Amino acid sequence: MNFDISQIGKMLILFGGIIVLVGIILLSFGKIPFLGKLPGDIIIQRKNFTFYFPIATSLLLSLLLSLLFYLFKK
Numbered sequence: 001m002n003f004d005i006s007q008i009g010k011m012l013i014l015f016g017g018i019i020v021l022v023g024i025i026l027l028s029f030g031k032i033p034f035l036g037k038l039p040g041d042i043i044i045q046r047k048n049f050t051f052y053f054p055i056a057t058s059l060l061l062s063l064l065l066s067l068l069f070y071l072f073k074k
Helices: 005-027 055-073
Strands: 042-045 050-053
């Protein structure tokens, strides 16, 4: 694997952009009304314990990201 300095620079910029986008999504996560409250998400609340497993939200985000990557690939 021979990497040129410009290729490494481009990869670092790409990874930095991805980290910024993930940060923005995490900051606005509470402000998106339907995200995390879909019918397939599992929430178990007890006295001193809360278990949250967002299955439907994960599938929806995976589908959207796959679609975006497919469209930008072309």
